[in-house]
Amino acid sequence: MSRRIVLSVTAGVVVLGGAGAFALAYAGDQQSPVLTHSTARYTAPDGDRDGSLTFTTDVTASSDVKSVKVLAWPAHSSFAKKGLTAKDMAAAESAVCKPSVGDTERCTYKVTITRADTDGSPRGLWHVAVLATAEDGGTTLDTKTADFTVM
Known part of the structure; x- marks a missing residue:
């Protein structure tokens, strides 16, 4: 093998290695959003008046918030047995941020x-x-971020 090819291959490995290290470093900077001050307020329907469920949370993300999906679920349901996953949340409704x-x-x-x-x-x-x-793609799933009671 000629010296030029060896140097080219070595340089290519260094460049690719550097790019890989950069990609890993960037991926390491990805931080999951943080949820704080989460509250749920449930008001039952009364007579002719409809009720409501209002959920509020503060979401902190260094790269801005892309989406927040919300799902209310009964404590005695299949989710309690098998656990709720991010895939289950795909069809959940979005909060307004x-x-x-x-x-x-x-x-x-x-x-x-x-x-x-x-x-x-x-x-x-x-x-x-x-x-x-x-x-930046970071995600946080909190399956019990707030509670409320239906009477």
Whole structure:
């Protein structure tokens, strides 16, 4: 093998190795979003008045918040037995997020609850699951970020 080919191969390995190290370093900088101050407020329908579920959380992500999915689920359900996954959250509804302070966004999910909704729903403890995704791809899944009770 000529000396030029050996030098070219060595240089290529160094460049590719450097690119790989950079990619690993960048991937190492990826941080999962952080959820704080999560609250759920449930109001049951009363007479002719609809009820509601309002969930609010602060999401901090250094690369901005891409999406926040929210799912309310009864404590005595199949999710309690098998565990809730990010895949289960794919079809969940999105919260509306607005900038708050620094890298933090205040995210709110609100849904109207009708008498028909409560007639077919389990009573007792419910959990709110959240899947937060940052622009850099980092994710956080909290399956019990807040609780509420359906009477």
